Amino acid sequence: MNKGKVVVGMSGGVDSTVAAYLLNKQGYEVTGVTLRMWDGEGTEKAIADAKRVADSIGISHEVLDCREAFRTCVVNDFIGQYQKGVTPNPCIVCNRMVKEKSLLDKAKEIGGKYIATGHYARIEKHPKTGRYAIRNSATAEKDQTYALYRLTQEQLGAMLLPIGEYTKDEVRKIAEAVDGFVAKKGESQDICFIPDGDYAAFIEREGKLTETPGNFVDMDGTILGKHKGLIHYTIGQRKGLGIALGKPAFVYRLDTEKNEVVLSDNAALFRTTLCADNLAYMAYDKFEDGQRFLAKIRYAHKPAWCTVRMVGEDKLEVVFDEPQRAITPGQSLVLYDGEFVAGGGFVL
Template sequence: MSRHGRVLVAMSGGVDSSVAAVLLREQGYEVVGITMKTWDYTGSGGRTGKEVGCCTLESMNDARAVALKHDFTHFIVDIREEFGDWVIERFTEEYLAGRTPNPCVLCNTHIKWAALLRRADALGCDYIATGHYARLRRDEATGRYVLMKGLDPNKDQSYALWGVAQAHLARTIFPLGTYEKPEIRRMAADFGLLRVADKPDSYEICFVPDNDYRRFLRDRVPGLGERVAGGPFVLQDGTVVGRHEGYPFYTIGQRHGLNLALGYPVYVTHIDPATNTITVGPREELLQQRLTARGLNLIKYDRLHEERPAVGKIRYKDEGAPCLVRQTGDDELEVHFAEARRAITPGQALVLYEGEDVLGGGWIHTVGEAATVRDT
């Protein structure tokens, strides 16, 4: 019997999840490793010549080798059907709706945690664990589990975890949250994990290995390119200034690839899927202060009963900015930033912070006109 219980560790075959598994074993947990096959090249295309990511045979073998070396059980499970239904379909639907999706958050919220917990229950595991750089604590006053930023600001992954439900956080362990990435690589070497210690981090969308989502959409939706090509590029006043390749192939804030010669730089400022119209304009037309978010998951509190200050992040690499947040309904937040933000994008996640704690988040639904600056 282990000192701390039995834990199911999601292992991608990379350095982070490998070290997470061995760390937990060193701490006295009974570790069971699991690698989830979420997709394959046959279905997604975009072969790059070298298979990289968490679903390749090489990665699965690397995860299994770690388990064998450190004497714990390892399973491989096929969740391609679950992953496709939730993540890939929604990824496609969001672009077709004129929004820019974040598949990693969808995966964490609807697939990774739910799928892990189902397998954990089947295997008699008390907890699940991942190699994410985030921390977790229980607030004794409220009884809620509070997600916190990872200690390493360069690797903090709390933004991608805002959608994980309280019941799932209650059974989650983040072994790497208090470490910095260079320490993890040194630990990997110390643990004898030489096959993964120097593995590069993967940043592409896992099911789009060539990082070309436009190619992926064309492959996924037969005839899409022909159906949407030729729509108008317009200025804010409606003046037509050119023709585009189709609204799903553009994102808010995009400058390159527009092929417009207007004598000054222009950016995509609005996408209208109903009319296949893309509005472009100068950089200042990307600046907005107000948004609404839906599809909420509140973490630190069960509800935001009054307007409160926070720091809001509007994309993964965003440093965050001061704002006031007000819950306007059971599933809607209104956010006013103290200063205008660039390229707030429907479909991306808004994540709200109170110091190191994640208040919660939601999907950016609408972006308002530039609002009056409010005191934060």
């Protein structure tokens, strides 16, 4: 039975391979699509791997050129945020503005109803509100709901996440039946367009920026030494500061006006309150003052209980029950109602 046309994002990796394989087995008419977003290391090989896998599964495969959108929406934003002294998460922007948008546009073009990716998450209607929402995957170890919180209701309504019920080991085992080489591939890079992890060098090169050294200062403003440029640092950082004070020191704040890196002890990094803007709503279409949620302030953060209230048309205040370490401007606050993503925003 043909369940309809689905466009599957295929990166040439394990997870998207298995997503396409499972949907094909379930009776969908699958089109594999690889998004060319960046002409970097490994791009051509990833495309070739995806094409080989698609042939093995017996599905069609196309390459979509998304480089312009990726540069505008993701790379330029990434550089701009670092210039402002904040630490962005480009994958979250990419998921909504480039990946899922491009897949959905392609699905509409071919008369398809669905799109799919290899994310470890599930999509269900929220039991209270009836809105589409991302739900935690079956395995907490690989849960990727945090990165998907900005998806729209239209995107969620068309989206299939076939590996959300599986563990990574189970997915690798399925992949072995499709392509032995792909099944042995390692995990993908955190940021695909900076494979070496040298953010500062990338920002200098792509943003045509010159680093401006400045002062390390303590909480009272006393000069402690010289830093290499604000783009080398993020809140909570201890390693790689290049300064010896005879005691542990951590980045407390980046002061873009004075070009200073403010250092503190670890205890000063703990706070109970944050504000977020550029809000995205998922399980709920608005937040009510006094609502209780579990919140994550970074991908690997253990969810913590909090209470929220609106303090502006597009600004949310979050008060945690317990102090949280290194709340970082530019990172995403993601709110959970049980296992469902309620929404979130960017930390101010």
